[in-house]
Amino acid sequence: EVQLVESGGGLVQPGRSLRLSCAVSGFIFEDFAMHWVRQPPGKGLEWVSGINWNSGTVDYADSVKGRFTISRDNAKKSLDLQMNSLTSADTAFYYCVKDKGKAGSEFDSWGQGTLVTVSS
Amino acid sequence: QSALTQPRSLSGSPGQSVTISCTGTSNDVGGYNYLSWYQQLPGKAPTLIIYDVNKRPSGIPDRFSASKSGNTASLTISGLQAEDEADYYCCSYAGFWTWVFGGGTKLTVL
Numbered sequence: 001e002v003q004l005v006e007s008g009g010g011l012v013q014p015g016r017s018l019r020l021s022c023a024v025s026g027f028i029f030e031d032f033a034m035h036w037v038r039q040p041p042g043k044g045l046e047w048v049s050g051i052n053w054n055s056g057t058v059d060y061a062d063s064v065k066g067r068f069t070i071s072r073d074n075a076k077k078s079l080d081l082q083m084n085s086l087t088s089a090d091t092a093f094y095y096c097v098k099d100k101g102k103a104g105s106e107f108d109s110w111g112q113g114t115l116v117t118v119s120s
Numbered sequence: 121q122s123a124l125t126q127p128r129s130l131s132g133s134p135g136q137s138v139t140i141s142c143t144g145t146s147n148d149v150g151g152y153n154y155l156s157w158y159q160q161l162p163g164k165a166p167t168l169i170i171y172d173v174n175k176r177p178s179g180i181p182d183r184f185s186a187s188k189s190g191n192t193a194s195l196t197i198s199g200l201q202a203e204d205e206a207d208y209y210c211c212s213y214a215g216f217w218t219w220v221f222g223g224g225t226k227l228t229v230l
Contacts, residue, residue, distance in 0.1 A: 035219075037166075044123070045158070045166065045209050047219040059217040095165060104217055106156040108177065110165040 002026040002109040004096045009114030014087055022079040022096030022111060030054070030074040033099035035107060036081045038092035041115075048094070049081065053102040063089070086118045124149060124210055124222035131228040132200045140225045142193040142210030148220050150191035154213035157186055157195045160224075161206045170195060197227070205229045 008020040020036070035050040049070040051058045058070050069082040079096055093113035100108045125143040132138040142149065142157075149155060157170035168177055170186040173193065186195045193212075197204055210222040 037221075044224040045211075045221040047211070047221060050217060050219070052217075057217055061218065100171065105154050105213070106168065106171045107158070107166075107211070108168045108171070110167065112165050 002098060004098060004109060004111035006094060006096045006111045006114035009094065009116045011117045011119060012086055013120050014118055016086055017082070017084045018086060018116060020081040020083065020094055020096075020114060020116070024077050024079070024096075024098070027098070027109075029072075029077040031102060033057075033102060033104045034072060034079045035097040035099060036070060036079075037095045037097050037107070037110075038090075039095070039113070040092040043092075046092075050099070050104055051079070052104055057104070083116070086116075088118050090116060091118045092116060122220070124212060124220055126208075126210060126222035126225045128223070129226045129228065131230055132197075133230045134200055134202060136200050137196060137198045138200060138227065140195045140197075140208055140210075140227070142195070142212075142222045144191050144193075144212055144220070146191060148212040148214040149188065149193055149210075151215065152213040153188075154219075155186075155188055155193050156211045157184075157193075158209045158211065159206045160209065166209065200229055202229050 003025045033052045036048040049060045095113045096111040097107045098109040155173045158166035160166040183198045214220045
């Protein structure tokens with residue numbers, strides 16, 4: 001069974017940083033691209049960032065480009081999202097998401113999400 | 121990276137069929153077949169119900185079907201059931217390794 005467990009969310013002040021992590025199990029991690037998708041409370045989904053199987057391709061939504069960094073460690077089966085210069089607009093549930101393939105296609109498994117609240 | 125356009129809400133009675141539209145552009149919906157649909161039950165994470173425009177993952181009932189024509193994709197739920205009450209999101213690959221979601225449709229089963 002595929003399991004994706006996010007951690008690292010919490011309350012953070014505007015301008016500060018936070019690092020999210022996702023621990024995975026139940027599938028061969030290095031065979032799949034991975035993503036982060038976020039959802040402000042009561043609002044819709046937004047793709048945030050993705051990384052292909054070997055970290056050779058990464059990209060970001062315009063809203064986070066230059067502030068967020070995605071990374072993965074295939075040996076540790078973990079996915080991270082470093083978030084800097086946070087603003088209230090970054091307040092959301094952040095989901096760790098498994099892609100269907102190596103190179104990026106669609107999202108076939110989701111974690112339960114971790115809530116990031118940016119507030120003073 | 122503008123969100124795809126979905127109706128904000130729809131409703132239907134048990135047994136009826138409903139269709140949710142998802143409109144984008146030739147740079148996303150019309151340009152790629154990585155078009156997927158997600159169901160989000162209240163308080164839960166989204167789950168994949170349609171991928172590659174019209175394919176169903178194992179375990180998804182055939183009451184869920186989907187298609188695409190030009191820049192518009194559609195999800196049809198036939199034989200509506202109370203358990204189908206949820207938020208539904210479309211998502212398309214938008215090129216250059218980016219993805220875009222629809223704004224979401226809240227489906228109410230009357």
